[in-house]
Amino acid sequence: MSGDGTVGKALDVLDQVAAYERPVRFGELQDNSAYPKATLYRFLQTLTNQGMLAYDADRQTYTLGMRLVRLAHAAWTTSSLAPIARPYLDALSAETGETVHLAQLDSSQVLYVDKRNARQPVEMYSQAGKVGPAYCTGVGKAMMAFLDDADLDRAIQQQSFHRFTPTTLATEADLRAELANIRARGYGFDREEHEPGIACVAVPILTENGRMLGALSVTGPTSRTSLDQLEDWAPRVIDTATRIGREAQAWRFPETRQEKVTT
Known part of the structure; x- marks a missing residue:
C-alpha cells in the first residue's frame, strides 16, 4: 500500500x-x-x-x-532510450540473428523498453513494457554494476533474491561479487539465472561521463548458443551501447558536471 x-x-x-x-x-x-x-x-x-x-x-x-x-507514448518518446536506440537495435539484431533487448532501471527493477526477436524466435519472459528482476538478468546486473555506491545499496535492498533456477545468484554477497566482475570487465552474463535454457551477454549504456542510462543484451537459447559464442559478441554489443549512450547524451541527457565512473 x-x-x-x-x-x-x-x-x-x-x-x-x-x-x-x-x-x-x-x-x-x-x-x-x-x-x-x-x-x-x-x-x-x-x-x-x-x-x-x-x-x-x-x-x-x-x-x-x-x-x-x-501519457505512456509521451514518456516512451521523451524519457525512454527506445526511439534513439531503434536503428542500433535493428543493426545488432540483423548481425547476430539472436534476440536483442534494451532495458532501463525502474525502481530497482528491469523495465524492458524495446526488443528485437531472433531469426528463429524462442519463447521467453521478456517483452517491451514488462518489468523483471535485476539481480538475475544480464541487463539488470549490467546496470546495477555501474550505479554509484548509494544507489547500488538501495537497489540491492530491493531485490527479492528468489531462486528461479539452480544458477540464480540468491545472496547479496554473490551478487556484489558478480557486479564487481562486470564493472571490471565491462560486460556480464545471464547464465540461465532467470529462465532455464536462456542465456545472454549484456552491456551497460553509459554517457561519456559514466552516467548509467540503461543496458543492451544479446540473448539466445542454450540449445544453440553457448556462453563462449555470446562472449564473442561482447565487443560488438559494447560498440553499439557506446553509440547509443553518445547519442542519448547529446539529445536527451546532456550533462557537464558528473564525475566519470572509474573501474
Missing part, C-alpha cells in the same frame, strides 16, 4: 488493474485489494472519469484508458 497519500493510493489501484493484462471485474480487484470496497470503488470511478481507466458497462470490466496510453 502506498504511503504517498491519495495520489499514491490511486496509482496503486492503477497498477493493480494493469497487472492483470486483461479486462478485469471489480470483484477480482476487490479480492486482491488492500483497500475497503467503498475506497476501491471511489478510486476506480475517479481514474475512469480522468480517462486513466476505461469501463465496459456491458462486460462490467475495467481496462487501462486511452489517456494513460497517450
